[in-house]
Amino acid sequence: xxxxxxxxxxxxxxxxxxxxxxxxxxxxxxxxxxxxxxxxxxxxxxxxxxxxxxxxxxxxxxxxxxxxxxxxxxxxxxxxxxxxxxxxxxxxxxxxxxxxxxxxxxxxxxxxxxxxxxxxxxxxxxxxxxxxxxxxxxxxxxxxxxxxxxxxxxxxxxxxxxxxxxxxxxxxxxxxxxxxxxxxxxxxxxxxxxxxxxxxxxxxxxxxx
Numbered sequence: 001x002x003x004x005x006x007x008x009x010x011x012x013x014x015x016x017x018x019x020x021x022x023x024x025x026x027x028x029x030x031x032x033x034x035x036x037x038x039x040x041x042x043x044x045x046x047x048x049x050x051x052x053x054x055x056x057x058x059x060x061x062x063x064x065x066x067x068x069x070x071x072x073x074x075x076x077x078x079x080x081x082x083x084x085x086x087x088x089x090x091x092x093x094x095x096x097x098x099x100x101x102x103x104x105x106x107x108x109x110x111x112x113x114x115x116x117x118x119x120x121x122x123x124x125x126x127x128x129x130x131x132x133x134x135x136x137x138x139x140x141x142x143x144x145x146x147x148x149x150x151x152x153x154x155x156x157x158x159x160x161x162x163x164x165x166x167x168x169x170x171x172x173x174x175x176x177x178x179x180x181x182x183x184x185x186x187x188x189x190x191x192x193x194x195x196x197x198x199x200x201x202x203x204x205x206x207x208x209x
Contacts, residue, residue, distance in 0.1 A: 086146035094193035
């Protein structure tokens with residue numbers, strides 16, 4: 001029997017994805033303040049009216065771009081089996097997180113947001129809530145569950161999640177922000193992830209608190 005062909009994605013969903021891809025290029029090239037809906041529409045080859053039928057403002061477009069990008073990246077960081085122990089979960093998160101925050105895309109996006117956040121704090125808040133804030137909340141939930149199961153000793157899951165993210169970033173992220181280091185390869189990512197997990201589990205070994 002011939003397997004049925006996969007259902008095509010709705011045209012609206014494909015169009016929305018195309019808009020976000022173009023919007024990302026425009027925002028990264030011009031920054032939030034310098035980017036415009038007209039630029040996005042022109043690059044798409046359509047009218048502003050069509051663009052506004054999907055996103056009613058530049059802010060809404062940027063918010064969707066951040067949320068969509070962060071959701072896709074979070075899927076990779078949290079794609080660990082439900083029955084995995086906390087070490088496996090932390091290692092999976094660390095690899096995805098280190099790869100993401102040190103990627104050229106993330107560095108450029110962070111710099112674009114930071115450049116506008118002083119004048120428009122809501123842009124910084126939007127980026128943090130959709131990206132790092134959401135990831136830290138999900139990580140804290142993992143840590144809280146592991147503590148409840150007796151795998152680790154933790155008194156403040158949110159603070160511990162922030163500590164673990166800091167261990168993952170190390171000094172490499174700052175060097176990347178200052179263009180002093182290239183994107184890490186898989187071996188470097190594994191080394192950094194293993195170090196972060198080892199340090200975190202040593203600090204929070206059951207019986208330490």
